[in-house]
Amino acid sequence: MARRPPARVRAGLARAPRPYDTAPRRVVPGLSAPARRQVADFERTGPGPGSVALAVARWAAWVHGRRVHEPGPPDDLPCCDTGAERVLLQRALHALPGRAVRELRAVLAPLDAEYLARLRPDPRHNGRERWWTEVLP
Structure with a gap:
């Protein structure tokens, strides 16, 4: 009787799932390996x-x-609250090493530029409540 190669034997064995195998494999597009x-x-x-x-x-x-629209608890509104996502991205930018930070910033730069281009500055947040009195005579 012929002997089966070890790789074939291992392929037929049941494999215990590792903890990271159960999580979805999402990656940031545009980053190197x-x-x-x-x-x-x-x-x-x-x-x-x-x-x-x-x-x-x-x-x-x-x-x-x-x-x-992501499944989640009823009080979680991901369509309206992006503060947590941006905070997580800032934490990642501070925690990652240099090259990974540059690559992640390159991915986020066009998004941030578009966000800042559409943002209207609110003068009340500059500590000048009555800014129009400084401009108008």
């Missing part, structure tokens, strides 16, 4: 797998004016 690995390391120590890519997708959808 080393940067993706560093983002995955950041996610493993904190927010969870795929959270940075989900935050980028939600931020992009909000900047472009699309509503994002």
